[in-house]
Amino acid sequence: MDVQTYVDARHAMLVRTAVLMGRSNARAHALVADALDHSARQVARLDDPDPVVLQALVGRVRADREVDPGDAAVVDTLDAYRIVSDESLAAREAVAALPAGLRDAAVLLYFARLRARDAAAALSVRSREVPGLARGVLGALPAADSDEAAQVLGLAGETIAVDPPRPVAAAPARRLRGVVVAAAALAVVAGLTALLQPDGAPARSLPPDPPEKLGADQVPSVFALSTDEAESMLEARGLRVRLADSPACEPADRVLGTDPTTGTVVERDDVVTLLTASPSGPACEVHFGERTRAWEFLDFAAGRATAQPGFAPTVRVFLDGAPVTRLRDQEVLFRRPVWAAVLDRVTAATRRVELDGRGYAVPQLTVTTGVPPANACGVRRPEVVGRRPALELALVMATEAGGCPFSVDLYTRGGAIDAVVVRSPAPQGARDVAHP
Incomplete structure (x- = not known):
């Protein structure tokens, strides 16, 4: 499985797992990042990496407890700007009140949904001890069976706000045999010698920085394009296109990227592989529907024309907190000028390509559900939508780490979208976050 695809799909679950196990929000993010970096190579090899990653995370949580035995209080890990229902808060407090051993079991079994043997490995207990732990959890929680326990843990998880994931460090390369390492070292020395004049001055300048805007001789971004669109765009540049499936928690045949990557200099008739999603493994089932709708x-x-998100008879549209239009009946499909302008902003956000060091960054789609905060990055939630849950899709750029990404909140009634709330991107510190 592609490591970054896994991170995008499961990062929120992992952070919430660490918080539910008693770590502060900041420590949870750090522990998850460390566990993911450590497990990157295994994630790349597995269809379902959850057991491996969660085992690494639990080990780090328990080591962190030894350094700081105190559990983070529920109130200390609530986002001041996030609306939390009384039911969710009660569930969170019920989980926090469990003894540490039972709470760890509850989180792994009913929130992370690990199988018994995988939970046993993560908890460092024998498999035959897991049923007893499960019975203890059910007896301590307001739950009669595993389904009710999963509901309680799910409500508890809703109280935890999660920051967007950062890119995962590349998995370390396999250790090479000594003779190969020695040969590589000699090659490096020879290369340095060739680059230097006798007086130590560089013999030639370093390669120029890559251009800020992609040129016609560079692989373009295919993010958010259909397979046909991406194929046509590459072929129009004189490139030969090959399709290859890649395991990912995305709708089938969704374009994931290219090999070589965006920004690589190519020549006419070069082969570019178009990577398309092939969803597999139980990890993909959890948020598959949400990502499909996004x-x-x-x-x-x-x-x-084939995209049918499903709209209500009346749809309200907001941009950066201000109402811009109300669409009735079929107007949402006719793309009236104001509505079309908002949709064009969304599409423009998917087409962004920015220089990131020596390479290029394209957006990453993150999808979450829950009640949006009353004030997100200085933009207030429209009063008319109330405190309803929404599907939030954010287009996160690695070059904007710590800032506010371009995002869209989709509110529904009866499964039909009745409000669309769009927020423009802003760098870190560009907006003051006001109290609700």
Whole structure:
């Protein structure tokens, strides 16, 4: 499985797992990042990396407890700007009140949904001890069976706000045999010798920085394009296209990227492999529906006729907290000028390509559900939507770490979208966050 794809799909679950096990929000993010960096190579090899990553995370949580035995209080890990229902808060407090051993078991079994043997490995207990732990959890929680326990843990997880994931460090390369390492070292020395004049001055300048904007001789971004669109764009540049499936928690045939990557200099008739999603493994089932709906909206914004997100008879549209239009009946499909302008902003956000060091960054789609905060990055939640949960899709750029990404909140009634709330991106510190 592609490591970054896994991170995008499971980062929120992992952070919430660490918080539910008693770590502060900041420590949870750090522990998850460390566990993911440590497990990157295994994630790349497995269809379902959850057991491996969670085992690494639990080990780090327990080591962190030894350094700081105190559990983070519930109130200390609540986001001041996030609306939390009384039911969710009660569930969170019920989980926090469990003894540490039972709480760890509850989180792994009913929140992370590990199988008994995988939970046993993560908890460092024998498999035959897991049923007893499960019975203890059910007896201590307001839950009669595993389904009710999962509901309690799910409500508890809703109280925890999660920051966007950072890119995962590349997995370390395999150790080479000594003779190969020695040969590589000699090659490096020879290369340095060739680069230096007798007086130590460089013999030639370093390669120029890559251009800020992609040129016609560079691989373009294919993010958010359909397979046909990406294929046509590459072929129009004189490139030969090969399709290859790649395991990912995305809708089938969704374009994931290219090999070589965006920004690579190519020549006519070079082969570019177009990577398309092949969803597999139980880890993909958890948020598959949410990501499918998010992609449907992005496809609709781009004007793809086959995309049908499902709209209510009346749809309210907001941009940066201000109402911009109200669409009735079929107006949402006719793309009235104001509505079209908002959709064009969404599509423009998917087409961004920015220089990131020596390479190029394209957006990463993150999808979450829950009640949006009353004030997100200085933009207040429209009063008319109330305190309803929404599907939030954010287009995160690695070059904007710590800032506010371009995001869209989709509110629904009866499964139909009745409000669309769009927020423009802003760098870190560009907006003051006001109290609700």
